[in-house]
Amino acid sequence: MATSTRQFKLGAFLMQTGHHIAAWRHPGAQADAGSNFRHYVQLAQKAEAAKFDAVFLADSVGVRSSDLPSLSRTARSDHFEPLTLLSALAAVTERIGLIATVSTSFNEPFNVARKFASLDQISGGRSGWNLVTSSGTGEAQNFNRDEHFEHALRYERAAEFHDVVTGLWDSWEDDTFVRDKESGRYFDEDKLHVLGHKGKHFSVRGPLNVSRSPQGRPVVVQAGASEAGRDLAARTAEVIFVAHQTFDEAKEFYADIKARAAAYGRDPDSVKIMPGIFPVVGRTQAEAEEKFAQLQDLVHPVVGVSLLSGVIGGFDFSGLPVDGPLPELPETNGPKSRQRLLVDLARRENLSIRDLYLRIAGARGHQQVVGTPASIADQLQQWFEEGGADGFNIMSPWFPGGLDDFIELVLPELRRRGLFRTEYEGRTLREHLGLQRPRHPAQLKAVGTAQESAA
Template sequence: MTKQLHLGAFMRPVGIHTAWWRYPSAYADANFNLKHLVQFIQTLERGRFDAFFMADHLAVLNMSMDALKRSGTVTSFEPLTLLSALAMVTERIGLIATASTTFDEPFHIARRFASIDHISNGRAGWNIVTTANPDSALNFGRDDMMEHDARYDRAREFYDVVTGLWDSWADDAWIRDKESGIFFDTAKMHVLGHKGENLSVRGPLNIARPVQGWPVIVQAGASEAGRQLAAETAEVIFGSARTIEDGKRFYADVKGRMKAIGRNPDGLKILPGVLVVVGRTTEEARAKLALLDSLVHPESSLPNLSMRLGVDASKFDLDAPLPEIPETNASQSGRQTLVEMARRDNLTVRQLAQFVGGFGGLTMVGTPVEIADQMQAWLEQEASDGFNIMFHSVPEGLDDFVDMVVPELQSRGIFRREYEGVTLRDHLGLARPENRFFAGAAKAAE
């Protein structure tokens, strides 16, 4: 069978482009309107998407009021409660949410994702983030962010604890024998008893092992520490490659790291985020993006640039080249990409801000055939295993993708016409993990 594309839909915020909500046909309140979100996820399920993906912030970003007042995402549903609700109005599409290893507890995280996995019959995924944004720290009693490396140390231990808690019970632990009054087999419960550098968690978890064994593990970090953590633990990477060449380098690097540690590279799907703008003609698509870009207000773009660089860019000379950027605790991968781009393309601060203020990442613009051509090239050239699609506005961009691009991908035989399995692991072709404490008890994955 031809290598298959995997598609996630990036849905928090519902549009990635800063101006999405100002687009003429957009539902301006789409990010915080449950009826709209139900409509979107049901359309995505009709389009046979692998997953609905919720990013997250743990703060209203501390930017200038002039910029903040233009943000269409300052009010949003909390991801896990939203996904749990959406699980009840869908049957197959995967449900991935971001949760932070820096500002939450492994017992809570393990339990909530297990709960959603049971509620959705095996469709949950956890996007592990270490939360680089310093504004979040202020909402959790901390004046300073943890250092980048310390965050990753904690994240790795956090992952070990969460997956260990998910393995608290063998799949066949449950007896429920009314006659004897025995509810479970005591030999099939494991007490984790974790005591590590950062965390101490006794267990067991007070919920049965997830339907999928473990919810699917997703990561996005592209720094050295992030790549290595992903190679060791991730099953999906939300990538940030900006060109097919970038994509190939990243893909080869991460899959190479997996081989080096004896992990099967097929056990990890690399899905870069991509802003897609579809038109019936190339010109129509380009006109849509130009319209969207024209709606970005300058007050929005500089704070966004500041956040990505981890420094206050409002003090820079707008028409000079980007100055030296000091080391900070900001997410290193995002900053590095931007700094390299500014140097390479000789961009002024203003130009860089405009780029970032719109979307600033990989963008595909054109007819369904042109977009499918690009996606197929990425797939065949091992630049990715699929994409996390970002819509230029909703519902228009989402409907266009499902109604125009998906059929084109299906006709090329590189995307499913029907779901073949039930769980998110089924869709992604990922095996159900063995229970580390009760080997042999795991169900076969296919």
């Protein structure tokens, strides 16, 4: 394909031993990755040396499954709390962005605002908050509930949660803290703004006790693709991580989100859409397929069935024949868009339960690409140039080898085509992503007043 005049964004999605459900069993994998800080240091530094925009950590506030036979055969039960880990990684990196998932369902806005503001100060403006709503019953049961919130209520609460957090991030103007020893004045009281929020779900006075972010505000990321998720993302998100199986799905989502953002009065380019991509890279197609087959052979059937049950919205497949068809499913109160994606995939390709769990064993519903550097670059370029993506969240099959393969084999091909940077253009996450630094509302008000006076 021809050399591009635009460049896309890349995130390195770090998940313990890797994104394939059997990654921990790979001979080269770091089996204790979930509790091995040095492992994460090496991955983050590799991604930074390769000029990735950010590393990203997913999270849940509970063990991901109550199915002990399956859980005992996967490396998903022990992992660091993400903000603690990213704060430590901030000290051993200099430029790469640091994005973490924190749920609005079982946290308070003030705590979330304070933690990300602190990470932004520690890292020099490199933090991002992946705003999600929790959907697992196990998470709810860790926070005084038998079931999690109903889907629509989760998103209603999340919208207000977002507004409170971003309001708290604007507690102080950029130049509030004068710290003038001679006069004895530590900050300019006229530039302090008390939020005073009283809403349906939260009552938060403020102000935040952390000064304004070096990049204005931490970057807000979202991952919902349901109707409620799309609308919240179009109104509030600056980056969207999403799962698609086909280019047509990606193109429809991309166009819809950009149109919704415009309807909210936002510049569509201020929302960066970055689908997850699970790449298995070989110097030849045969080598790539052999690498993938090696991982697939490590999937225990108990693990596969349990994985599918969780990803598809909590339906229990354990009593059904694995080589039989996918049954009709009731509507889930979990991730609705992911259930629809997988049901459509199974119906479209006539997949059995076993076929389907093997299809998601690596990518969990995201696009899976098994091929050479050129063929993988071809697909990424098509999605990017034909209206399906602004960049990609790279889901390495196993660590460290899968990330090494992408860096050593695919990135040179992307750079040859002019699709990805050779050096960082700035120092903050916003600068990497091409996002404007938000001006404080008080500054915007002052500009508007001045313009009215001039008129």
